[in-house]
Amino acid sequence: LGVVRRRRSSPQTAAVLAALARQPARWRHGYDLAKETGLASGTLYPILMRLEQRGALEAHWQRPERPGRPARHAYRLTGEGRRLAQESAPALQLRLREAAA
Amino acid sequence: VRRVARSLVSWAIGFLPPERRTWSRAVLAELDEADHPVRWTLGALVVVAREDRLALAPPVLALGVFVCLAGAVVADETVIVTAWSRSALAIVALVFPTGVAGLVAAIATLRRSPRAPALAWSFFAFVAVVAMLAFTNARPVATVFSGYERSRINGSAFALLFAFVFAVAVTRRRVTHT
Numbered sequence: 262l263g264v265v266r267r268r269r270s271s272p273q274t275a276a277v278l279a280a281l282a283r284q285p286a287r288w289r290h291g292y293d294l295a296k297e298t299g300l301a302s303g304t305l306y307p308i309l310m311r312l313e314q315r316g317a318l319e320a321h322w323q324r325p326e327r328p329g330r331p332a333r334h335a336y337r338l339t340g341e342g343r344r345l346a347q348e349s350a351p352a353l354q355l356r357l358r359e360a361a362a
Numbered sequence: 363v364r365r366v367a368r369s370l371v372s373w374a375i376g377f378l379p380p381e382r383r384t385w386s387r388a389v390l391a392e393l394d395e396a397d398h399p400v401r402w403t404l405g406a407l408v409v410v411a412r413e414d415r416l417a418l419a420p421p422v423l424a425l426g427v428f429v430c431l432a433g434a435v436v437a438d439e440t441v442i443v444t445a446w447s448r449s450a451l452a453i454v455a456l457v458f459p460t461g462v463a464g465l466v467a468a469i470a471t472l473r474r475s476p477r478a479p480a481l482a483w484s485f486f487a488f489v490a491v492v493a494m495l496a497f498t499n500a501r502p503v504a505t506v507f508s509g510y511e512r513s514r515i516n517g518s519a520f521a522l523l524f525a526f527v528f529a530v531a532v533t534r535r536r537v538t539h540t
Contacts, residue, residue, distance in 0.1 A: 290395070291389065291391075292392040292395040301405050302401070302405025302406060302408075302409070303404060303405035303407075303409065306388070306389050306405065307408070307412055310409075330394060331390070333391045333392065334384075334385075334387070334388030334391055334392075
């Protein structure tokens with residue numbers, strides 16, 4: 262009957278969304294996000310890849326800050342991403358409270 | 363460490379089709395910032411594998427060869443010869459299969475066969491067990507463990523190896539049949 266079921270974000274995805282949503286206009290780098298969320302690169306980047314595929318994330322290459330350094334990939338949420346972040350925020354808060362208890 | 367890690371990941375990225383290199387390059391670009399470059403590199407390899415599992419075969423093979431070479435350089439001759447010659451089983455079950463696994467994995471990688479990653483991991487598993495056996499039988503370490511403890515460690519290593527090879531074989535069969 263054409264029922265659309267929304268997939269619930271995993272706690273890791275919710276944490277990434279929350280980190281990006283804290284400063285939605287700012288372009289963030291992968292390493293900063295990894296430090297803020299405590300996720301390993303092997304977990305973080307697949308999440309970022311999925312979010313971009315879903316249209317929740319925009320990414321672009323930034324010029325190197327210093328000569329000799331590589332260009333860095335930067336990320337920020339799209340409108341869809343901000344909506345997803347809002348949706349997943351209460352669930353993340355609940356899980357964090359459960360974990361703390 | 364960073365330079366070796368960068369070369370390893372760049373090499374693996376080179377095996378990806380150009381249109382699927384963006385995310386792997388993105389992880390690599392952060393390597394200079396990372397406090398733990400080895401952990402970051404492992405993550406980069408996960409991303410490479412996610413784009414194309416085949417691209418992971420060359421670095422895994424290279425790691426295996428590196429461990430072999432490092433073992434040959436660091437461990438003196440007596441360690442390797444004594445450790446292996448103590449057990450005929452080790453020679454039959456490890457030395458010969460390690461060489462064969464390495465050769466088959468290298469050929470599969472060069473031919474870009476879909477089986478290359480599984481074969482490369484199998485080679486690496488053999489190398490890891492050989493390294494553990496050589497290490498636990500080396501003189502300074504051997505004195506720490508009793509003969510019984512060493513046999514337990516070696517037995518566990520063998521069990522892990524066979525479990526790994528079995529798991530790879532089952533996974534391959536499942537993939538082939540679906």
